[in-house]
Amino acid sequence: MILWDLAQNRYLAESARLAEEVQREMNLLVGTRDRGVRQAPFSVLMGATMPAILVEVGFLSNPDEAGKLASDAYRDRIADALARAVATFRRVSDGAAGATR
Numbered sequence: 001m002i003l004w005d006l007a008q009n010r011y012l013a014e015s016a017r018l019a020e021e022v023q024r025e026m027n028l029l030v031g032t033r034d035r036g037v038r039q040a041p042f043s044v045l046m047g048a049t050m051p052a053i054l055v056e057v058g059f060l061s062n063p064d065e066a067g068k069l070a071s072d073a074y075r076d077r078i079a080d081a082l083a084r085a086v087a088t089f090r091r092v093s094d095g096a097a098g099a100t101r
Contacts, residue, residue, distance in 0.1 A: 012039070014051035018089045022055055025081040025088075051089075055082065 019037040027034050045052045057078050058065040068074045 011048065011051050014093070015039075015053055017092070018051045018085070019053045021089045022053060022082060022085040025085040026055075026057070026078075029077055029081045 016037060016039070023034060023037055026032075042054050045054060058069045060066045060069065
């Protein structure tokens with residue numbers, strides 16, 4: 001179990017960087033302030049052998065957000081923001097890996 005924890009810890013910093021990039025893109029998309037990134041042992045993320053995050057894109061219980069989420073155009077903007085965040089994360093990660101070679 002200790003070896004498994006060590007293997008998982010390897011990805012914590014990368015996951016945090018990815019989450020911060022997604023948070024930045026989502027804040028730009030909806031014009032909200034940065035509420036920070038949190039870590040929790042979500043079962044859907046346990047056992048991932050790569051950087052992994054869980055993204056909340058809105059709350060259906062909020063009528064304003066539910067209306068936005070019903071729009072194809074808004075969902076496309078969310079998908080674009082997530083794709084930009086992943087691309088930026090990958091570009092930075094690849095650059096950092098190249099610097100250590």
